Amino acid sequence: MDIDALQKRFRQFADERDWNQFHTPKNLAMALSVEASELLEHFQWLSAQESSELSEEKLNQVRQEMADVFLYLIRLADKLDINLEDAVEEKMVLNAKKYPADKVKGSAKKYTDYQDDPS
Amino acid sequence: MDIDALQKRFRQFADERDWNQFHTPKNLAMALSVEASELLEHFQWLSAQESSELSEEKLNQVRQEMADVFLYLIRLADKLDINLEDAVEEKMVLNAKKYPADKVKGSAKKYTDYQDDPS
């Protein structure tokens, strides 16, 4: 995926609509969070099992919400001059250290405890 | 960015930790939403102006939260067998139709009205 090209298209899209006045980092973080909740809404009353067996119609709605989350994420990265690819790479390395496989493997309890760790 | 390769790494990461039992689409949508809110939290008391002038320390924290959002997003896409790149492309085309530049350009009011449009 060519993030740079997508960011450039979104930038032009916003420029043409004079939307930069609304696209402050603060507002974009809000929009991203709102889209993440619209995604969440599709799952709120489903069982774990049902959430793995979405109808085609529901899956298409979920897909669109995920695209919205992605678009606001790269727009915010653009505005803050953050390289998402580098950020993701570094975070995966960090996570591997934070959750060593031999320590967290297997039990829900351990997993949850680690996840609750505020560090 | 090679989404497939990142998804494969995250899949292996979760497999090694026996985390697939927790990574239902429902739970991943929750985790994504929680991370989006952790991102939002950094901006909640800032003015629009301040949100564009983050300190290096704050910017680094924001960068890590954005990586977390991205990682859960591609993990969820993997679990639902959604091609994010195609989804984003289609959404950008949809948005161009939904918000024609000549109609929404310029005023906050028009923008807001369009954004509130539930269609």
Place this chain on the structure above:
Amino acid sequence: MDIDALQKRFRQFADERDWNQFHTPKNLAMALSVEASELLEHFQWLSAQESSELSEEKLNQVRQEMADVFLYLIRLADKLDINLEDAVEEKMVLNAKKYPADKVKGSAKKYTDYQDDPS
């Protein structure tokens, strides 16, 4: 519960700290959403069953997050001059009309369809 008295206390609390400059409705809505996500975080990896059997420690954390949500809610209501009690009463009447017991009773599918209804 004496909402007016709580709002008065929170108002005084904010006044003494010179926090009104931060407590715009926009920022308070953000803070409320962030607290709701902190509440959500406690449940994200739990099964439905586990979420009904919280440990005393976890329950206490959940309780505090719920208090935070409540406090920002009444603070926002105060700032917008909204009578929460009246709003809740009207919404319960609306909901009774929107979800007639004889139509939505029993099946998850019906419930979900109704919940998805954007009206």
Place this chain on the structure above:
Amino acid sequence: MDIDALQKRFRQFADERDWNQFHTPKNLAMALSVEASELLEHFQWLSAQESSELSEEKLNQVRQEMADVFLYLIRLADKLDINLEDAVEEKMVLNAKKYPADKVKGSAKKYTDYQDDPS
């Protein structure tokens, strides 16, 4: 406000619709978070100033979202057997200790630093 009476009404409302199967604490926490985001959505593109000058129509929409947040909050409290009134009282006392007026008064920076404090 008579929280007990409201909880009893909501309990009966859910019973009549056979909704207890969906109203696990986990799902209710999700629903609460989703409603908080629907509330947030109304503010996402507004300036701080505009968020204090909502139109009557917008204010009515905001009012309904706030009622939804409140209703899921008391429903969750009912399911977890949490006394919201006591929780709120304790949290206000805690906050007074956590943010001493003489220390946090006046500057945004101090306020933000305190708010970021994970303790």
